[in-house]
Structure formats: structure tokens, C-alpha cells
Amino acid sequence: MLKIIKGSDVRHLDSLHIQRKGISSLLLMENAALGFAEWFNSQSYLGNERVAVFCGAGNNGGDGFAIARLLSKLGWKVTLFTCFEPGTLLSPDAKSNFDLVPSAVRLQSWKEFNPSSFDVLIDAYLGVGLKGELRKEAKDIIQAINSFQGQVLSVDVPSGLPSDSNCSWECVRASHTLTFAFPKLALLFPENAQFTGELVVIDIGIEDSELMEIDSDYFFLQKKDVPNYHRKFNRFAHKGDFGKILLVAGSKGKMGAAYLSAKSALRTGSGLVTCLIPESERFIIQSSLPETMVVFEDQVDYSKFDAIGVGPGLGIDSVEVLEKVLDNYSSPMVLDADALTILSKHKNLIKKVPKGSILTPHLSEFERLFGKTDSHLERLKIAKEFCLHYSLNVLIKGANSVICLVDGRQIFNSSGSRFMATAGSGDVLTGMLTSFLGQGYSPEQALICGVFQHGLAGEIAGKEKLRSTIASDILEAIPETFKQLSIS
Ligand SMILES: NC(=O)C1=CN([C@@H]2O[C@H](COP(=O)(O)OP(=O)(O)OC[C@H]3O[C@@H](n4cnc5c(N)ncnc54)[C@H](OP(=O)(O)O)[C@@H]3O)[C@@H](O)[C@H]2O)[C@@H](O)CC1
Ligand SMILES: Nc1ncnc2c1ncn2[C@@H]1O[C@H](COP(=O)(O)OP(=O)(O)O)[C@@H](O)[C@H]1O
Ligand SMILES: [K+]
Incomplete structure (x- = not known):
């Protein structure tokens, strides 16, 4: 790199x-x-x-x-x-x-x-x-x-x-x-x-x-770097090896977010995807995405999942839902969207987030969490201190999203296009990151592969659809990203 x-x-x-x-x-x-x-x-x-x-x-x-x-x-x-x-x-x-x-x-x-x-x-x-x-x-x-x-x-x-x-x-x-x-x-x-x-x-x-001989915590991620971060699976691999993940996503009127992240996780290779959703909304997911399972709050056993992603379309009032996940799960998880807004309003919850977890704020969510900033340099500094202090990873999303790792390294992504600035593209990323975590990738590997491939999928979709690109196009381009990187 x-x-x-x-x-x-x-x-x-x-x-x-x-x-x-x-x-x-x-x-x-x-x-x-x-x-x-x-x-x-x-x-x-x-x-x-x-x-x-x-x-x-x-x-x-x-x-x-x-x-x-x-x-x-x-x-x-x-x-x-x-x-x-x-x-x-x-x-x-x-x-x-x-x-x-x-x-x-x-x-x-x-x-x-x-x-x-x-x-x-x-x-x-x-x-x-x-x-x-x-x-x-x-x-x-x-x-x-x-x-x-x-x-x-x-x-x-x-x-x-x-x-x-x-x-x-x-x-x-x-x-x-x-x-x-x-x-x-x-x-x-x-x-x-x-x-x-x-x-x-x-x-x-x-x-x-x-370049490595010169001191710096900043890196630039390019296509040639990504294959080395992928796990290899042998021919005896079964669906259990590809991970069981849970997506805590969606609420009345926002079930599309759950759909997008669940389908992205499947396209990224998850063996089993379960969505924790309100019972009243179950028909939407079950009829639109038969490959996923659904569970409801009173019946979920969090510990049986290899990774959890929380936040897309969750609703900013779902404080107890988030708290329950944090109280019952201790491995790295992905926190996005409404989960981040809840964290910014209930800062006491931050210390409950399992070490190594991934927070994926866009610029407004970043400022909600950390306060107003005047420059990117200031954001990088704040993120670094936060990552080191809490042992958490932060992804600052946008063009050249920055992967801020627990040890202070900060990696700028090179893939992506402005056509990704469309509703739901962040939900696609949450699905991809959770999927890789569930497949046994470390948070660093999941971030490197997930963030780069999400951007690459956006480029592929954008080439075809230009400003007509929607989040579903990005997720349908995920298979092509594996092809381009020769990952089977
Ligand atoms: N490995 C690589 O990446 C390679 C890098 N290479 C290239 O070298 C470049 C760096 O070259 P560099 O170090 O000679 O400096 P450079 O940017 O030309 O600036 C010096 C000039 O700026 C002036 N100046 C300074 N401050 C000023 C001010 N405030 N306001 C006004 N003027 C000011 C200063 O004037 P002076 O103060 O001396 O009067 C002097 O004239 C690099 O960017 C790349 O293009 C490649 O060739 C090969 C491989
Ligand atoms: N101009 C851009 N260039 C590259 N990537 C972008 C650009 N704008 C947005 N993205 C990417 O699209 C995604 C948008 O995520 P987010 O803002 O959470 O969307 P949503 O909340 O609608 O799902 C991020 O991964 C971000 O990096
Ligand atoms: K120049």
C-alpha cells in the first residue's frame, strides 16, 4: 500500500x-x-x-x-x-x-x-x-x-x-x-x-x-493492494464458513435500508443473513428477499452470530434496541446510520461498543458524534484520538473515504465515484462490511476489502448508469468487483 x-x-x-x-x-x-x-x-x-x-x-x-x-x-x-x-x-x-x-x-x-x-x-x-x-x-x-x-x-x-x-x-x-x-x-x-x-x-x-521507510500514519489504498487482504476458502468450505450475520436494521417506512444491506451481505458472500426487524414489517423482507431469515426482538440470541451490523433505517428512537445489542454481544460489529445518531445522543453507550468495532459516519454523522469541524485535517486528528482511546475503527465516508484504524493508521480509499452520492449506498456498505466480518475477516481486512469494493461497485454501476445510478445498481455490481480482483 x-x-x-x-x-x-x-x-x-x-x-x-x-x-x-x-x-x-x-x-x-x-x-x-x-x-x-x-x-x-x-x-x-x-x-x-x-x-x-x-x-x-x-x-x-x-x-x-x-x-x-x-x-x-x-x-x-x-x-x-x-x-x-x-x-x-x-x-x-x-x-x-x-x-x-x-x-x-x-x-x-x-x-x-x-x-x-x-x-x-x-x-x-x-x-x-x-x-x-x-x-x-x-x-x-x-x-x-x-x-x-x-x-x-x-x-x-x-x-x-x-x-x-x-x-x-x-x-x-x-x-x-x-x-x-x-x-x-x-x-x-x-x-x-x-x-x-x-x-x-x-x-x-x-x-x-x-515510502515505508519514511514516518507517516497515512496510506493510500489501491486496487492492487486488495486481493492480499482477502481470506481464501478451500473447496470443502460450507455455508457456516461464510458466516452467520445479523443485521439490526429497518423500521416502519425504512425497510428498504434493511433490504439493501441484507442483499449486499448476501452478494458479498455471507452464508446466512438474518434481519432483526419489527414483526409488523416482516412481509416486506420475506417476500422481497427470500434468501434471508427474519427474527424479532424478543426471540433473538445474539451470541450465535459471527458478526452484527446495526443501524440502517433503524430509527433514531431505537435506543433500547441498540443498548440490547451492545449488552449481549462482545465481538466487533458495524455501527452505521441511526445507530451513530443514537450514540451521539447517548455518549455513555460508546464505552459499551465492543473493541475493534467499525463506526461508519458520513460527514454530518461525524459532526453529530464529534462536534463541528473546520477542516478534514481536524477530522483526521479527532478520529485518530477517538480510535486510539476507545480501540474502535472509524470510517469517515465521502469521496476518498478514510479508514481510521484502532492503532492510529489512516487509509484513504481510491475507489468510488460521485454517482454514489445516492440514498441507500451507505446501507450497501454496511451489508458488505458485516458480511466480511462474519466470514472471519479482521476489522482491518473487512474495512479494506469492503470499502474498496463498495467504491469499485459504485464505479462499475456509475459507468453504465451515470447520475441515474441507485443503490441497487451498486449492490448488483458487487459480483463484478470479485471478478475484477480475481477473488473466487
Ligand atoms: N519524488 C518526487 O515526488 C519527485 C518530485 N519532483 C518535482 O519536484 C517538485 C518539488 O520541487 P522543489 O522542492 O524544487 O520545489 P518547487 O515545488 O518547485 O518549489 C520551489 C519554488 O517555489 C518557490 N516558492 C516557495 N515558496 C513560495 C511562496 N510562498 N511563494 C512564492 N514562491 C514560493 C521557490 O522560490 P524561492 O523561495 O526559492 O525564491 C522556488 O522557485 C515536486 O512538486 C515535483 O513536481 C520530480 O521532479 C521528481 C520526483
Ligand atoms: N462523491 C463521492 N465519491 C465517492 N464516494 C462517495 C461519494 N459520495 C458518497 N460516496 C460514498 O457513498 C456512500 C454514502 O453513504 P451514506 O452517506 O451513508 O449514504 P446513505 O445514508 O444514503 O446510505 C459512502 O460509502 C460514501 O463514501
Ligand atoms: K504545480
Whole structure:
């Protein structure tokens, strides 16, 4: 899994890599530029498009000089805009690449930029080397870049954005950010989505093991990581091996939530799924989902289940229902939706939640539980303290959901799409997480597999249905996620 390190540690990472692989820093810059140019070429830009490349005096600018050279060689009409005064000392690698810029590339000062003369803009002005507050001339340059109406592709980070924190000033508003080796932390904050645009991670040959040598509690989960977290079942496996789970979900008028989470659990591979629902509502589940069983509050033996998920559609008045589950079950469980709202109103119940359990708040539920927050960085800090203190896992849901583990590690998910912002998609996730717990996955394994595959199912459904995607489409895409990951 990729580690997300601080921007200020990138130099250290470079030198580690350079020592290990025996390559020069200039070659690393060339790899970065090649990765960018390859991605650029794979997009459906027209061959005659006019490309503006804004370059600073540091290594981010160095990437820009190399990109200008590569794109010019590939036949694009490139104009390079220097964002520094004549005579400025360039970083050594930037200087080497500046000297290699071919004569086919026009050179101009950023002050001569005319937005209407270009079709695409590449922003290689400032990268992770930004220090302190943005200076006046930088603000003017960023304003000039933002006056451009076409696509803006930022190199490594949108210029002006600090790599690991928020800022109070205007940054480049990119349509895409192509970041090198690992996503910089600030690119994953919802408040910076307006600057980052779509995020693409470019592999420049730095290995996960090299990143691991640098201290950080943040990680980035990608598709290639997931299969290793899955349990393998042999050919003698029987339905008992796939777990018996209980979903405490649904109430009058909200039985759809129980249906969605139960069906998702079945699609995720649970052997036996039981729903604890109000007796009056039993016909809905029994006729719509014959594969599940139902039980009612006075007859349930909690201890016979391998995992329990509580909350979807439960109703925020079901305090006693939740309390009973907490009093009668001691293994890790999943708490979502109304169960979280109840916990936020009855904080005394938190200490009864079994250690290792998973709480899955979206941003409003997070604030209900922990109070108002001003930034994602603040949320991460609060979640970390909570996880360490109570030995609980928290999933902060949204784009790039963050898996906050009991030991303080925080893993950003890379799968998902905005088409998942639809009623019931969280219920699908609860079903998936509970299912994996029931199949004997540890909470960490369940979170990694469940959160990634839920996002992947959303991507698959969204590709077909775009904004018409509904939660049922996401759950029906679960089988395809197993197929794509080669998990049988
Ligand atoms: N392993 C990797 O990931 C690889 C990373 N690589 C690339 O290196 C980049 C990092 O390069 P870097 O360290 O040279 O810094 P960079 O971002 O160009 O910034 C320095 C410039 O910013 C300026 N400046 C600073 N603060 C400012 C302020 N407040 N307001 C205004 N200006 C300010 C500063 O000016 P100065 O203060 O020196 O006058 C100087 O000109 C990284 O993002 C990636 O693109 C790849 O090439 C290879 C592999
Ligand atoms: N823009 C987005 N990009 C990626 N995933 C998203 C986005 N919006 C929502 N999701 C995902 O969809 C799910 C929504 O869950 P939740 O808000 O609990 O929905 P509901 O309460 O309607 O079931 C979460 O897993 C979340 O991560
Ligand atoms: K940049």
C-alpha cells in the first residue's frame, strides 16, 4: 500500500531512491515527465491543440520544462511561460531541463500570456516546495492561470496548495492533478476538491517499500493492494464458513435500508443473513428477499452470530434496541446510520461498543458524534484520538473515504465515484462490511476489502448508469468487483 508522506519529506525519499537504484535525480524528473506525457497522450486531446506550460524556478518547473520538450517532440504546439524574473537561479535539475528545451517551443514570460490563444494549460509553477504564505507575485501568476477557461492540468499539486495542509488563499483550479509517486495529503481533502479536480497518481518507479521507510500514519489504498487482504476458502468450505450475520436494521417506512444491506451481505458472500426487524414489517423482507431469515426482538440470541451490523433505517428512537445489542454481544460489529445518531445522543453507550468495532459516519454523522469541524485535517486528528482511546475503527465516508484504524493508521480509499452520492449506498456498505466480518475477516481486512469494493461497485454501476445510478445498481455490481480482483 502506498504511504502518504509529507511534502517536506519528498527530498529525503528522492535521495533514498537515488541511492538504492543508483539513478540520478535528473532521471527521476525525466520519469515524472514521461509519466505525465504518456497520460496526456492517452487523453483524447486533438493533435492541433495549443499547449501552454507555466514553469517555476524549482523542480516543479523542471518537470514542466521536460514535459514541454516531450510534448513538442510528440508534435504538440507548445509555448512555455516562465514564472520567474530573467537571471533567477534555477534548481540544478530545472536548469538542465531548461537547457534542453528545443527551439520548436516558444518561450515567453507569464506576463505575456493570452488565455484565448491556448486550448490546454499545464501548471508546473509550484509543487511541494512551497513554503509559508504565498508571495504577491505568485498570487498574480495563479490569477493569470485561473483566467484560462480550458482544461488546466496541474503537475504534482495545483500551484499554491500546500502539500499537507489547507490555505486561506486562492490556488490554481485544476481540472486534473497528476501527482507523482503518491497522492499528497491535501489533494485528498474535500475542501480542496475545487483546486485538485480529478486526481491521477503517476508511478515514477518509487516502490511502496521505499515510502515505508519514511514516518507517516497515512496510506493510500489501491486496487492492487486488495486481493492480499482477502481470506481464501478451500473447496470443502460450507455455508457456516461464510458466516452467520445479523443485521439490526429497518423500521416502519425504512425497510428498504434493511433490504439493501441484507442483499449486499448476501452478494458479498455471507452464508446466512438474518434481519432483526419489527414483526409488523416482516412481509416486506420475506417476500422481497427470500434468501434471508427474519427474527424479532424478543426471540433473538445474539451470541450465535459471527458478526452484527446495526443501524440502517433503524430509527433514531431505537435506543433500547441498540443498548440490547451492545449488552449481549462482545465481538466487533458495524455501527452505521441511526445507530451513530443514537450514540451521539447517548455518549455513555460508546464505552459499551465492543473493541475493534467499525463506526461508519458520513460527514454530518461525524459532526453529530464529534462536534463541528473546520477542516478534514481536524477530522483526521479527532478520529485518530477517538480510535486510539476507545480501540474502535472509524470510517469517515465521502469521496476518498478514510479508514481510521484502532492503532492510529489512516487509509484513504481510491475507489468510488460521485454517482454514489445516492440514498441507500451507505446501507450497501454496511451489508458488505458485516458480511466480511462474519466470514472471519479482521476489522482491518473487512474495512479494506469492503470499502474498496463498495467504491469499485459504485464505479462499475456509475459507468453504465451515470447520475441515474441507485443503490441497487451498486449492490448488483458487487459480483463484478470479485471478478475484477480475481477473488473466487
Ligand atoms: N519524488 C518526487 O515526488 C519527485 C518530485 N519532483 C518535482 O519536484 C517538485 C518539488 O520541487 P522543489 O522542492 O524544487 O520545489 P518547487 O515545488 O518547485 O518549489 C520551489 C519554488 O517555489 C518557490 N516558492 C516557495 N515558496 C513560495 C511562496 N510562498 N511563494 C512564492 N514562491 C514560493 C521557490 O522560490 P524561492 O523561495 O526559492 O525564491 C522556488 O522557485 C515536486 O512538486 C515535483 O513536481 C520530480 O521532479 C521528481 C520526483
Ligand atoms: N462523491 C463521492 N465519491 C465517492 N464516494 C462517495 C461519494 N459520495 C458518497 N460516496 C460514498 O457513498 C456512500 C454514502 O453513504 P451514506 O452517506 O451513508 O449514504 P446513505 O445514508 O444514503 O446510505 C459512502 O460509502 C460514501 O463514501
Ligand atoms: K504545480
